[in-house]
Amino acid sequence: MPDNSNKFCITSSVRIPEWVNEAYFKKLLKREFREFRRILNLSIIPATPPGETYTSLLMRIIVDIEMKDGFSQQKSYVLKTMLDDAQGNGFVNTLNIFPKEKQMYDLIIPQLEQLYEQSGSTVQFAPKCHWSENVNGRICLVQEDLKTKKFRNINRLKGFDMPHMRRVLEKLAEFHAASAVWRQRNGPFPEDFQRTYLPANYNKSKSYQARVQSYKAAMAKWGLADHEQYVSRIPTADQFVQSVARCFNTNPQEFKVLNHGDFWSSNIMLSYTQSGEINQLRFVDFQLCKWGSPSQDLWELIICSAHHSIRIKHFDCFVRIYHTHLVRCLKILNYSERMPLLRELHMSMIKYGFWGYFTTFTHLVFILLPVDTEASLQKLMQADEEGDRFRSKVYTNPLYVRSVLSIFPFLHRRGILDF
Template identity: 75%
Template sequence: MPDNSNKFCESNDVHIHIPSWINEAYFKKLLKRELTEFRKILNLSIIPASPPGECESYTSLLMRIIIDIEMKDGFTQQKSYIMKTMLTDAAGIGYINTLNIFPKEKQMYELIIPQLEQLYQEQGRSVKFSPKCHWAENVNGRISLVLEDLKTKKFSNINRLKGFNMKQMQRVLEKLAEFHAASAVWHQRNGAYPEDFQRIYLPANYHRSKSYQARIQSYKTAMATWGFSNPELYTSRIPTADQFVQSAARCFNNDPLEFKVLNHGDFWSGNILLNSTLACDIKEIHFVDFQRCKWGSPAQDLWELIICSSHHSLRTKQFDCFVRIYHTHLIQCLKLLNYAKPLPLLRELHMSMLKHGFWGYFTTFMHLVLILLPVDNGASLPKLMLPGEDGDRFRAKVYTNPLYVRAALSIFPFLHRRGLLEF
């Protein structure tokens, strides 16, 4: 039997601390439940689920569990799972566990996603939104999920530095429309989503935050080097801490007349997996990471997808086309699922995109910076927020990254033309 006392796993110089309770005994329970002919575990390997230097998770411990098993007939087979569990308070990020993102994700995988898929099943269509959840538990407040490993079914992410091409964007937008439509019908049938899906978490004390002040100072310094003919036009429009918080709060304003859906909440290419043919035709699309789902305008997911994950040549030029693709499929799905309320008009969706246009700036300033950073083992969100010289050096590096500069040179004029930088 393998020795499970080792509490670290490593892959290409990446070291992850593994809690001692993640061991053979833990997975025997799962295997006995799923495989009637299961006899014993021959070997269990734990490796990081993300490649080294990629955008890392600051909220979860994410592992790929590979298990060689022997069946009662003597034959062997291999099983692979993705395991996701909460980081410990000792890791210095215990505050994250107070945000209820894990209870929310557990509800999504166990209850809500299967019910969204069932809505299509009732209409004779097979639609899947996520990997199968094999196991979900809450042990004294520690939540863990064991998920299907989509890699074994030839699912993969695109290159985040390149973004989705037009064909891929169309399919992803249509899949998002299917998810949103089902979520709206779920709400119609069942009433409000649980409280965690209604609650908002706004940054507090930003006006006293040295981190935010350091970031906007570094950002403005970098903007002056990007190549704008009039950089002051844009640097003068970077929101103050108060403007930032107030603009974020307005995005969550609960307008009872506005069409709403359950947003994925972190909808970029890293959380979107494609199963494609050798000819690059997409067969299936699945989403992962449902920790930030939020009831509200679909503008949140649309802004983040378009800004953070479309190819640079498409992001602003095809923006209105992307909204139309999404809207067309959304209406088809709402009709299929017998949505009883008035169907949202295309012009209403465009108005919502403007009303919630802060998401365009927010995702550019917050998310796109790290998404477009080439593989860097030293990159981290905490380092981006660190006041002082070390933070300044890292911010200067990421804010002048040529891929990010190229994106920003088209995004900021686009936002300005639409009046979305008037904080």
């Protein structure tokens, strides 16, 4: 008899929901393996390190199973589910990001991949989703564990070098091109993908005022030449909200795609050949997908995940790499409308340049913060002394300062800070 004394190996630092247990995985294993007999051992490990901030609960499930012929094997899955409302995460769950992601895995991603298959190419965008369900509003996804296939993330603090940026931009172009053709064949994406979540009451928000105040104080310490002109250009709450709204322009003449919506290095998994060359890419975390200008994903990728030495220096080159591959993919997929021109893409990067400021002010702050178990979005938003201390720390983090010293002058030169 196997020793079942350590049947459930659960780490104590993360609260695992009671329903994540042997009975839950038996259903999945019976569906996946005809010869499945029983579970010998089930280990549940948090899939994200402490000090990283996420909107979901991610767990790696390692299962030792016995087959009917007596042989055993090990399987590994990643389980993604909603955070518990009781832990103060009710707001996240009201944003409808989980139903959207379930729809992406169940329907849209397989159909985007199918478009390439019909054209004679094999393209994969995401890990395989073995199981998805919605039980009384609690959504759960069970996906293949890409780490068992030697996929990994790069170090978010360092960012992508030029060969990585080229491959990621080309993969993004493949995803965007397929979405434009999907829209042409199937009509508009579901309403959730069109909706704009505008921040409410920003002009009355003590949180936004506190963040701006801390940010301006930090800017004085960055070492920007003529820092006062940059401080004076930080948008007011009204300007901020209006700028967000303008980024979701519905002009039917513009070329649009399904943006990933959270497109930075931790949501991009890569595998490598034995000689260290980039082999394959997969995207994860499809909770914020949004129909709109491709400039949203481009701005976020370049600002948040290009190595600091090439971010601004090769900015226009990145746009060209993406555009060249986008047009190539649209032709492969028999896109029947007018091809977007490179100059139009450059113009949309300026028109929707607020994404460049937005992602610098929000996402980049956390992305360049070394692992910090005390880091939280809540602390960044708090309008009190504890919030002030945390903001002062993150806004003057040397890695962040090094980046903004080149980003802000660049945004200024392009007229993007003229609110």
